[in-house]
Amino acid sequence: MSGKKRVRARVAFQAGRTIKEVFRLAQLEAVVRMLEEHECDFVDALGRDLHKPRFETVVSELILVKNEALHAINNLKKWMQPQHVERNLSTTLDECLLLSEPLGVVFIMGTWCSPVQTCLVPLVGAIAAGNCAIISPCECTAHTAELLHRLVPSYLDNVSNYIAGGWEVFNLKVPAEPFFVELKFDHVFFTGKATLSNREEGSKIAQAAARTLTPVTLILGGKNPCYVDQHCDISTTAQRIAWARFHNAGQSVVAPDYILCHVDVQAQLMQALKCCLMQFYGADPRESRSYGRMVNLEIFNRTRDMLWRSGKVAVGGQVIEADKYIAPTILTGVSESDPIMQQDIFGPVLPVLTVNNMEEAIAFINKQEKPLCVYAYSSNSKVHNRLNETSSGSFCSNDSILQSLMVALPFGGVGSSGMGSYHGRHSFDTFSHRKSCLLRGTRFECVTYLRYPPYEDRNLSLMTWASTLSQKSQGWCQIL
16 A cells, blocks of 8 residues: 555645544534444344354344444533643633544454444544544455445545545554554554454564554453352353354453363363253254354464364364354363463464363462453352452453443453553543643733742742642642
8 A cells, every 4th residue: 555545644634633522523413324324234244254144243243333433422522521630829810721632543453353333433433532434354355344444434434525635444464563654643442453362463563563663452362261150140141141152253352262161060060051052042053044154264273273172072062164153162171381372362262271260260360461351150259359460451250251342341351461551531532642732821921930030049938838738639739
């Protein structure tokens, strides 16, 4: 890609129209309209790319984006208002403000797991914050990428006769390093590609962006542990874990990656999981209209190889390469050194390990790199409090995934699972610069002259005395 699209976006941003509230609202409304008017097209594209059921497309992709856009529309005026900082002795007659200003031209890279929402949810935040954006859907989901390429510029460019080039969609098929060095963006938002693990690719993106001092948000992933306590509703626990792990054929960065099950309830949990899979997908999940497929042969082969080299198959295990089909699979007898425990799982495979108590589970989790999510199922609130002794991007008790979908909660990683966060107001803040502003008059020069040279001991004594008086009201040398 040449720099023409990015230059057009820069020109569009510098024209200043994206800053106006009425313009931002019009763009957000256009996003909602696009989703409503082309729901069938999105369902068809995701069905062709991932064999994704209509239910999953509407609920986990379209409704999620629509909720984000409507939330931004309803709260934009409040978000854009200057935030007043509490006054102290030195600012009694001044005004201290925080102003949220747009960063400029931002670049958003989506992933194949959820190709619509990982492109459009960050885009909603970028629009709300007043930026121009270039989005790059993952090339693995070619039909969805083509649909976004066709619809996004059409809907957004046609609003208010916006300068063409403010919103662009393209596929990044060149190495990231020279791309980011050549084209200076004001922020890069990355949720993963399919060529490498998210962490390897995210590291490359961050290094490339750093060469031009470009800030990044990285939603990477990690092995999300799920502790199942001996005191829990096994039936409900099994249903929620099975839904979270096997929806979208297991292709999710937020699904439980493995279960740490209390040894006393392992047999019950395994039986309940088997029953859930039968209820969800029938005796042959390949025939189920509610079950998806792997996105491509690369991900299929990677998942199949991990499956065949790890533990013992308790449920499922069937693979059909021609159909990119892997049955919902549960593994037991898994060891920490097995391949399935060494890499992120982007497929319908769920390893089950046993622990003797909660302390053992916490120690196991803390030995690993920090995950994107930690899950815990228990009827004992003390267990949930103890599990927060682990570090992760997010935590959810007695359910899975939902914490990553709520507009009121920031979602992102920590450590090796990523940096930065988004959703709702947090997306707005991610794509904004919070500028400090001090609005001061000149009426008190009769006091502030004490700071000027030539420096006198008397003036220093007065300022030291004033700072001592003002220590309780925030700050030092308030007389300045």
